[in-house]
Amino acid sequence: MALLATNPAAYRTICHEPEGNTALASELRGHPLDRAAKSIVLRAKRAKQDGGGRYALAVVPGDRRVDLDAVGQALGSSKVGFADRTTAERLSGCVSGSIIPFSFHPDLELLVDEELLTHPHVYFNAARLDRSIELCTAAYRALAQPHVLAIAA
Template identity: 40%
Template sequence: MSTFEKLTALLDSQQASYTLMEHEPTGKCEEVAAIRGTTVGQGAKALVCHIKGNGIKQYVLAVLPADEQADLSKVARAVGGLRASLASPPEVDRLTGCVFGAIPPFSFHEELKLVVDPALFERNTEIAFNAGLLEKSIVLNVQDYQRVASCERANIIK
């Protein structure tokens, strides 16, 4: 099953309130927000990070508002590591089945821990994200996201 199929099956099985949109493929936050009719800050930016240090070697899917930048040292500390780097394209593909820009804020891989900055929940009633494909987006109720995603919360914004 593709990431898109896993995502929509999960949301449907959990009776989440969401809207699916098809649009021109783009991975740029500002462009896709304009297409969706949402603000850039409603976008859920998902970054695959490789964490090392303190005997830890782990991958994290760091999720934050798309108008913010991740502080990789905070991402590392959130899971007890010392340093973090962005994962390589082959690692991203293996862990998410997606290209950069299409990664939804959900993890479907046991090696990929989901860490979300609470600002995403506090600032929005709905979040928007690419749904595993650059040409499909989902706008999702933020309470349903919190209920369905089972994520760890940590301040990871610069």
């Protein structure tokens, strides 16, 4: 919210019943599901000799799924899966179901599906289950500075 308040961004706050499911939250907000920014923290495993892994925040339209192979290709990994809940919440700074489509953590790379950015506005929970944001897509792209690619299935 501080980022939006301190930058010239066209946005609107929407208060609603608590909801973390993208489809149900979209109904409460009153917009088509394809305009919802569904945000999922993923882990791309490295080769065994490297150990560890790399994390990404994949943001796709609400009516689509994340294409794990496409994310793996973008991150140079053949094994991509969902991060565990504790890690996802730590890296995103949000509780599960309210993860915002921004990354403020240096270990969380932001990947956004190109199709989501074709609409004039994007919608997402505002790090809370009972509050959402309608944000001008151009402002989102300028503020978030994501890697934009085809990652939705």
